Amino acid sequence: MGYWxxxxxxxxxxxxxxxxxxxxFARADALEAFHQxxxxxxxxxxxxxxxxxxxxxxxxxxxxxxxxxxxLREICAWYSVPYVIENVPGAKIRKDVRLCGExxxxxxxxxxxxxxGWLGAPPLTSPxxxxxxxxVRGWRHGVWRDGPYIAAYGKGGGKGTVAEMQTAMDxxxxxxxxxxxxxxxxxxxxWIGQRFITVGQWGADFVPDPAERLARLARPAPHxxxxxxxxxx
Numbered sequence: 316m317g318y319w320x321x322x323x324x325x326x327x328x329x330x331x332x333x334x335x336x337x338x339x340f341a342r343a344d345a346l347e348a349f350h351q352x353x354x355x356x357x358x359x360x361x362x363x364x365x366x367x368x369x370x371x372x373x374x375x376x377x378x379x380x381x382x383x384x385x386x387l388r389e390i391c392a393w394y395s396v397p398y399v400i401e402n403v404p405g406a407k408i409r410k411d412v413r414l415c416g417e418x419x420x421x422x423x424x425x426x427x428x429x430x431x432g433w434l435g436a437p438p439l440t441s442p443x444x445x446x447x448x449x450x451v452r453g454w455r456h457g458v459w460r461d462g463p464y465i466a467a468y469g470k471g472g473g474k475g476t477v478a479e480m481q482t483a484m485d486x487x488x489x490x491x492x493x494x495x496x497x498x499x500x501x502x503x504x505x506w507i508g509q510r511f512i513t514v515g516q517w518g519a520d521f522v523p524d525p526a527e528r529l530a531r532l533a534r535p536a537p538h539x540x541x542x543x544x545x546x547x548x
Contacts, residue, residue, distance in 0.1 A: 316488065317501035318359065321508030322532025326355070335489040346386055353394040357511055359504065360387045361401045384408055391432060398432040399507060401499065412441045412507070416464070417448065419502040422483030423467050423475075424451060427499050429507060439510055468496045509533065 316337065319325050325338040328348040333340055341348065345360065352358045362383040384400060384407055391398035400408050408430040416423040424447060431439055450462035453473030465475035465483050470492070475483060477490050484500040512532060513525035 316486070317504030317506070318357075318508040320501060320505040320534045322512060322529070322534065323357070323508055333494070335491065335494070337488040346383065346390070349387060349390040352391060352396045352398075355396065357508075358391055358396050358398045359401065360384075360398065361499070362387065362406075382407070388430075388432070397511065398430075399504075400430040400432070401427055401503075404428055412439050413444070414441070414503045414506065415444055416484070416500055416502075417445050418442050419500065419506075421485065421500055421502065422463065422465055422479075423500065424464050425467060425484070425500065427503060429503075431507075433511065439507075439514070442506075467498075 316325075319338065327333065327336050327338055327340040328343050328345055329336075329340070330342065330344055332342055345362075349358065349360075360383075363381070384402070387400060388398070402408050404410075404413070404426055406428065408428060410428045411431040412429040414427055414429070416425050448463045450460040451464045451466050452462045452475075453460060453466050459473065465479050466473070467475050467480045467484060477492055477495060480492075480495040481487060481490065484495070484498060485502065486495060486498055486500070489495060489498075509529055513529050
């Protein structure tokens with residue numbers, strides 16, 4: 316959804332059925348689908364994060380998870396297609412950009428790292444990480460904490476309900492608990508998509524001015540970026 320807001324036409328691929336996905340969708344193995352990536356302007360990958368996620372290391376102990384990141388990166392490099400790989404802190408990706416819900420005034424913290432593979436473009440700089448306004452609501456070690464953020468993972472212990480997660484992350488197209496716990500706020504990929512449009516060479520031939528390029532493509536977004544982060548020119 317975030318890339319769509321930034322002006323892209325979006326095509327999704329997942330090995331699981333996603334009937335609520337709001338754009339054209341193919342149920343397929345992502346690695347197989349990535350061999351068609353030369354047909355796209357930008358490829359975004361969100362590989363499974365269970366092995367790296369601090370919240371699940373204990374419950375996942377003893378289990379093994381495939382690390383798809385090296386192969387995804389290799390395929391994109393082979394076809395010379397700009398790419399973005401998103402994952403949780405601790406994953407084995409370059410930490411080119413880290414985004415947080417507080418940067419967008421959202422009701423979740425949800426830190427996520429992004430590896431940016433855009434050849435010929437200046438590196439992106441992460442926005443300033445503003446101090447969190449308080450704790451995440453819920454029980455921690457037998458103590459109830461109230462705060463401005465909800466926990467968008469798991470169930471019980473004061474964690475967010477489906478409706479709360481939808482509101483906190485600005486997600487309206489699914490009410491499936493599992494999909495919400497795995498999702499990232501669309502504000503993150505909207506921000507990245509806008510920078511791809513404005514700082515790289517994409518689209519420069521037909522609309523030379525980056526600000527005009529963004530204005531032509533972008534859809535209205537309900538959550539402006541917090542702080543002074545104007546369009547890169």
